[in-house]
Amino acid sequence: MDISNQIIGSFSQNVSSFYNSNPRKSQVEIALDVANFLFNSPKRIMFIEAPVGIGKTLGVLIPSILYSRLQRSQITYATATKNLQDQIFDSDLPDLKRMQILGDEKKVLAMGKENYFCIVNYQNNREKFKTSQRAVDIGMAIDKCYTGLRKELDQVLKNASKEETTDHEWDILKIKSDQRKCKLNYCPGHEYRNSFQKHPFITVTNHSQLIQTRINIDNKIPGIVSVYPGLVIIDEAHLFNDNYLSCAQEQLSIEDFKKISHFAKDNLRLKKAATQIKKKLIKLSKQKYGLQTRHTLVYEDRVNLSIIREELIKEESFDTNRNGEVNVGGQVDELVGSIYKILDTNNYISWITSDNGEKIQFVTKNIFDDFEKLIKELSAYNKIIFMSGTLTSTNNSEEEIKSIWGISNFEYKSYESPFSPENQIYLCLPKEGFKVTRNKDRMVQPIVINCIQPICRQIKGGVLILSNSLELKDKIRKDIGNTYENRNVFSQGDDNVNELSKKFKRDKSSILIASGSFKTGFSVKGEALQAVVITSLPFPVKDDPFIELKVSEYCKRLKMTPTEDNKFKISYDIMLHDLEQSIGRLIRDMGDYGVIYITDSRIYGRNNYGANLQRWFLDKGYVIHNNLMELSNFMANAKNKIHRHIQQYNKENNLNKLKNIPQITYSPSNRSKLNRTFILKKK
Structure with a gap:
């Protein structure tokens, strides 16, 4: 079987007829490169750095489906965000089926527990709904559900002309984090989640569930999704490392310290x-x-932690070995063991977190080595494709991956963006007037008067304001109110991220003030988003304990002496990754255009990084403006310029221009002898 011709045929016939347009050469190149890696390369890991708009999702999925079908294996596709999970499962996979590239193979959407309902939770809490009729309506909708997903339940309610579930109602229905298997055999949420381990052809999951399953297996705990499908695709790979931290870190919550008080009894020192x-x-x-x-x-x-550990050991009569480690036994052995790790500053790093509950979190200082181990274990039993638009920030991408990811044997492919920054983005970097300070009150008025107001008066579409400071976000919202310049104003925290995204997309002239959750995975095409305001350069917090560990580790891996200058260079690269994600919210399609405005005059300060950042923008094809005087003219002429750019791009990226087609063939005798059942038992 000629795999190359089959892939080219899929694009020239199936894909082109579905979209009623000629396939792009760049998208087919991705598909051929992926196929060459899957069918020909002995390497187990591939990194793809491809910008938004190039079509990397279909470019990766089409050869992956063909490979997995021929290999009689499966695909686990992991993303960092719910938005992309939904897009893959609800849009891309159905489209591939309509193209007749994907058949009736089983597909599952594996999300966190809180996204599914449990019938028992409904049955035990009927009286908590607003009215008895509302409880009946929801019960009837539940009977028609297959997956138990909230969005499925909401769609059934909507089809019956009923209101979608409120957050309060969903809190009643959803599977709780500590809730085990349902006693009922016909609970859609639990039954659907049980199917994740029954080898569906495609599992669309998230980074955290993939990572947690691998950690669970190490701890001899049942997994959540398949980590040995044969092929693992990790999208939004630039966030995979951070999501590993979220899964690997342990914690002691305030509830744990309440338990300690309970054990204290008459021990005043402990209490x-x-x-x-x-x-x-x-x-x-x-x-x-x-x-x-x-x-x-x-x-x-x-x-205080040392006293707690010492007194608990006395209370429970624990035995300790020569290193002071607790020999397990007793009611509070886990608490004592956790405190031991927190106090072990040679091997663990710990911190108090204040943004997500009251807790002390800690993680091994070997977390980056453990991350490498995770990837190596996954690649021992699967081929892995990491893909992102912003994997690297230096000119030597392969060396950067080797150093930061700790991987030496891999394929790396990068692709040019189809977008034209010069024609699609009005980049404004003001020279003065925007001082970044801890006094957020002083920052609000310049941002509102000199940036937000003139932008609102010169563009018709939506405005996204991204702030690195929650305080600044809230102060901007307080200043401009719920409506500003005849535009509705939304702010992160008004509603959950999904609902807020929907409202912003529907109201094509609104303003959304947001922070971290909207810097990645937030995709709005067309006039609904025509301006992105970035309130300051997103440098990591210098005194953050984990950032300190990360910077020191990167210095070591890049063989840099950990001087203050070198540590700043690492922080600068981390900032560039974050900045590129924020900027990437504006242009999601070849027809998009608008303004990027960074309200941070440090770019022109007495520092080296300001000049470097300006060069970084220029090298990427941006034209730098220092004010908005030419914005109206830019917006008026953008469509014509973009139209000419698209014509030229399509001419240069016609499938007929495809060169250096790899020879990829397949015969049944080449099918992998990988025996998944054997591997699972072995593991």
């Missing part, structure tokens, strides 16, 4: 130490704003 820690956690959780959400444990905290 006092536990109370001091509880007070510290509560104090930081009430601290609404701040430069960081991870706070270093101070000497007093460690003294």
Whole structure:
């Protein structure tokens, strides 16, 4: 079988007829490169760096489906965000079926527990719904559900002319994090989740579930999704490392310290130490704003933790070995073991987190080595494709991957963007008037008067304001209110991320003030988004304990002496990754255009990074403006310029221009002898 011809045929016939347009050469090149890696290369890992708009999703999925079908294996496709998960499962896979590239093979959408309902939760809480009729309506809708997903339940309600579930109603229905298997055999949510391990042809999941399954297997705990399907595709791969941290970190919550107080009984020394820690956690959780959400444990905290550990060991009569480690046994052995790790500063790093509950979190200092181990274990039993538009930030991408990811034997392919920054983006970097300061009140008026107001008066479409500071976000919202310049204003926190995204997309002239969740995975095409305002350069917080570990580790891997200058270079590269993600929200399609405005005059300050950043923009094809005087003219002429660019691009990227087609063939005798059942038993 000639795989190359089959792939080219899929694009020239199936894809082109479905979209009623000629396939792009760049998209076919991705598909051929992926097929060459899957069928010909002995390497187990491939990195694809391809910008938005090039069509990398179909470019990767089409050869992957063909490969997995011939190999009689499966695909696990992991993303970082719910938005992309939904897009893959609800849009891309159905489109591939309509193209007759994908058949009736089983596909599952594997999300977190809280996205599915449990019938028992409904049955035990009928009286908590607003009215008895509402409980009946939801019950009738539940009977028609197959997956137990909230969006499926909402669609059934909508089809019956009923209101979709409210957040309160979903809190009643959803599977709780500590909820085990359902006692009923016909619970859609639990039954559907049980199917994740029954080898569906395609599993669309997220980074966290893939990582957690691998961690669970190491700890002899049942997994969530298949980590040995034969082929693993990791999209939004630039976030995979951070998501590994989220899964690998352990924690002690305020509830744990309440348990300690319970064990204290008449032990006043123990009770006092536990109370001091509880007070510290509560104090930081009430601290609404701040430069960081991870706070270093101070000497007093460690003294109190040491007292708690010492007194608990006395209370429970624990045995310890020569290193002071607890020999497991007793009711609070996990608490004592966790405290031991927190106090072990040679091997663990810990912090108090203040943005997501009251807790102390900790992780091994070998986390980057463990991350490497995870990838190597996955690649031992699967081929892995990592894909992203912003994998690297240096000119030597392969060396950067080798150093940062700790992988030496891999394929790397990068592709040019189909977009034209010169014609599609009006980049404004003001020379003065925007001082970044801890006093957020001083920043609000310049941003509103000199940036947001003139932008709203010169463009028709939506405006996204991205702030690195929650305090600044809230102060901007307070200043401009719920409506501004005849536009509706939404702010992160008004509603959940999905609902807020829908409202912003529907209202094509609205303003959305947001932070982290909207910097990646947020995709709005057309006039609904024509301006992105970035309130400051997104440098990582210098004193964040984990950032300190990350910067030091990267210095070591890049063989750089950990001087202040070198540490800043690493922080600068981290900032560039974040900045590129934020900028990438504006242009999601070849017809999109608008303005990027960075309200940070440090770009022109007395520093080297400002000049470097300007060169970085120029090298990417941007034209730098220092004010908005030419914005109206740019917006008026953008469509014509983009039209000419698209014509030229399509001419140069016609399938007839395809060269250096790899020879990829397949015969049944070449089918992998990989025996998944054997591997699972072996693991």
